[in-house]
Every structure is written in C-alpha cells, then in structure tokens.
Amino acid sequence: MLIPIHHSNFEKLTWTQRHDPISVSICSNVEGFTDPHCIVEPEVETLVRLMGEYMSRIGDKRYQLAQDKFADAFSQLDKDIQNPMRSLLEDDFEDVYKLDAFLDDEELQDHVEKEKNIFKKLDAYCRQTVVLRFNSAKYDMNLVKSHLAKQLGMHGSGKKITLKRNNSYACLANESFKFLDVASYLAPGVCYAKFLKAFDVSENKGFFPYEWFDGVGKLNHPTLPSHDAFYSSLKESNISAEDYAFWRVKNMSSFQDFLDWCNNLDVGPFVQAVENLQKCYFDSDIDIFKSSISVPGLARRMLFDTGRQAGASFALFDEVNSDLYHTIKQNSTGGPSITF
Structure with a gap:
C-alpha cells in the first residue's frame, strides 16, 4: 500500500510515497499446503505474526515428513x-x-x-524450513525486518544467522526457518517473468493499481478502479483492456478479492519454477538452498565435490605452521598501481 507523503522534501530529495506492507501470500510444495494462502492485515506486526504462525504449521508438517523420509x-x-x-x-x-x-x-x-x-x-x-522470496533481499525484507526479527526470536539464545551485504539481506535464519532470495541463484538482472519463463512456467506476474491503493478502506471497494488508475508513473505504461476485464472473468466482488488474486498469482507459479531450478542440481546431489545462499557458494561446493571425486587433496595449515597463513595473506595484499 502506497501512502502519499507531502511534507518530507529536501533540497536534493523528494519523498512522494511510503510503502506500507498490508498483505502476504504463502505457498509451498509441502503436502496439505500446496494451495496459495493470502493474509491481509493492515497492522504490520500482526501481519508478520500471522505469516509466522502459518509458516510454522507448514514447517511442522515438513519436519514430520522429513523424519519419515x-x-x-x-x-x-x-x-x-x-x-x-x-x-x-x-x-x-x-x-x-x-x-x-x-x-x-x-x-x-x-x-x-x-x-x-x-x-x-x-x-x-530436517527441522529447518527454507523460505524463498524473489528479489526481496533489498526491498521487501527491509520493510518488515524489525518485526520479522522479533517473530523469529533473533534477539534470543540459540543459533541465529544474519548475512547482510550493504542494504541487502542475503540470509536470515534461526533453527526453524532460513530466509533466502532466489535472485541470488540467478544471473544479475533476471526479472520474475524471465525466471518463470526460463524454468518452463507459463503463468506470469499479475497487475495492480499501486498508486491508487493508498488506504485500507479501498479493500472494500465493490469494483475495480478506472482503467486509468492502473497507469504506472514509474514504468510509464498501463495495462491492456483485456487485462482490465479480468475482474469479470474471475467473478470478484471486492477489491480485496483482486488483491488476493494478485498475491496468489505471485507465489503459485513461483513454487513450480523453484522446483524446476532445484532439479538442475539433483543429479549432482546438491540441495542448493541447504548448501549455500548464492551462486558462489554453489560453485565452491561443486568445485570441492569434483576435486574429491578426482582424488584431489585439499590441505589446511595446522597450528604449528599457522604463521605461514598470516605471512602469505600479508604478502598478497595489493596496493596502488600506476601504468604508463
């Protein structure tokens, strides 16, 4: 939900809107939870709590299935x-x-x-459930990070992991959940639509009147806003008349129905594409989301696996020769270079 901002302008910066999360959709490949589930809640802390409770139900079922396996x-x-x-x-x-x-x-x-x-x-x-998002390490995670950290008990005891690159959260994990971004396993710049297409999923991302939806009261709106309301000033484009007619095709009765549809359209095909991505590594006996948090980690895992199969020996410095490590590291440090 985009809330207009009118009094936060500076000499070189103008704030126009604030993004407040109001909904989330969850879908999985776990038995009993394969249908998308949308949660709509204007209070962010409550939204994250409800999300966590539903994911815990999925996690408990997945743990049971893993124990059986x-x-x-x-x-x-x-x-x-x-x-x-x-x-x-x-x-x-x-x-x-x-x-x-x-x-x-x-x-x-x-x-x-x-x-x-x-x-x-x-x-x-078996106990830790992987939670995947797409390209949200820099954006969506920052919207809910404080509430999510509270929900996960990141301030308490136990094994907790937070990996951050600049303003991007690459991984957030505790004993029960591991939050990762699928974009970290893809080539730079791959959008969601291209990700689905690359892994043989035909459905595409929906459309939404982001700039029109600026208040909770509009959830009860009995019809779609006008076609002009779907115009995006960021993309400088609008949806087609065929897309706009989707409201009648799906027999929606309120704008919240449309919000549910948009959110669920994001996660359903996403699960299928992720499963197809995983299959690319199954032949190498690699569970990509358990083995790493990004492509470099996968490359390192495959390097060591290949080396071990070829009979290569990887040795580390022991305590007696620990000075060699520091000597080599210090001598490898680069400095300024001038080329004539």
Whole structure:
C-alpha cells in the first residue's frame, strides 16, 4: 500500500510515497499446503505474526515428513549411539579382538560424540524450513525486518544467522526457518517473468493499481478502479483492456478479492519454477538452498565435490605452521598501481 507523503522534501530529495506492507501470500510444495494462502492485515506486526504462525504449521508438517523420509537413518544413528561397540564391529568384522583389546574408553567416547553430532546435524537439516522470496533481499525484507526479527526470536539464545551485504539481506535464519532470495541463484538482472519463463512456467506476474491503493478502506471497494488508475508513473505504461476485464472473468466482488488474486498469482507459479531450478542440481546431489545462499557458494561446493571425486587433496595449515597463513595473506595484499 502506497501512502502519499507531502511534507518530507529536501533540497536534493523528494519523498512522494511510503510503502506500507498490508498483505502476504504463502505457498509451498509441502503436502496439505500446496494451495496459495493470502493474509491481509493492515497492522504490520500482526501481519508478520500471522505469516509466522502459518509458516510454522507448514514447517511442522515438513519436519514430520522429513523424519519419515530419513527414519532409517535416524534409527541407525540412535542404535549406534546406544551401542557404539556394535557399530564399530559392523565396520570391521575381522578385527573384533583387536577392537576389544586396543579400543580405550576415550576413543569409544569420541566415536559416540561423532555419532551424536551427525544425529544433531540430520535433525537440524530436517527441522529447518527454507523460505524463498524473489528479489526481496533489498526491498521487501527491509520493510518488515524489525518485526520479522522479533517473530523469529533473533534477539534470543540459540543459533541465529544474519548475512547482510550493504542494504541487502542475503540470509536470515534461526533453527526453524532460513530466509533466502532466489535472485541470488540467478544471473544479475533476471526479472520474475524471465525466471518463470526460463524454468518452463507459463503463468506470469499479475497487475495492480499501486498508486491508487493508498488506504485500507479501498479493500472494500465493490469494483475495480478506472482503467486509468492502473497507469504506472514509474514504468510509464498501463495495462491492456483485456487485462482490465479480468475482474469479470474471475467473478470478484471486492477489491480485496483482486488483491488476493494478485498475491496468489505471485507465489503459485513461483513454487513450480523453484522446483524446476532445484532439479538442475539433483543429479549432482546438491540441495542448493541447504548448501549455500548464492551462486558462489554453489560453485565452491561443486568445485570441492569434483576435486574429491578426482582424488584431489585439499590441505589446511595446522597450528604449528599457522604463521605461514598470516605471512602469505600479508604478502598478497595489493596496493596502488600506476601504468604508463
């Protein structure tokens, strides 16, 4: 919703409108939540709370499905933790006596801790739900960041992650949710319409009278505003007469119906396109949204995977030779350059 501003002008800057969030649509590929769900609420804190509650329902269902999918792995890890000697013997049938004779309590405890760590990582992987947006790291996230941080409990204890590049939020995460921007996995400048087209989704983004919708009361408007109200001074263009007739085709009775339709049109095709994007990496055994937050992270993951398959060895400096790291880093620092 764009609220007109009349008294915030400066010598070199003129504010014309303020963007207040009033609605959000949520859609997923989780069983029972595949239909778009639109929430309309003029109070931002309440809007974010309702969004969080609905996403938590999706997250709980997804966690349950993930636990069922990895039930064998959870069961095996639990057995190994309860009986560590059993798992070690399964790995080395011929050295039963050697294990019994030479494996001390400390080594056994180390093995148990490793198994527990794997169990925790698998549980965290299943528990955390990825929340995707398109090109909102610089814009939409900034509109609700303070309310979202409160909803996610970012000020409390536990593992929290906030990655920010200048004014752009690349990642916001806690144990339950991980907010990412799909635009970070695409070439620069790719718009939403091109993203859908690139991944074989035919539906396109809707249209909306942004400059006309400047008050909550207009949600109850019984008809669409005039065709002229859809003119965008930013794009210097208007919608077609065919698009304008959509109101009658969909049998809408209020402007809120139109708002719901526009929001849902954004998220439904988006889910399908994201699934097609993921499939591009499944053959490489990469879950892109769990493995990274952007294209460079994916490239690094694929580099190390390829190197490991080729038998390459990647070594790090140990504590004894830690001075080499600092020496190389200092000598690699660049400086001013003059070319004649």
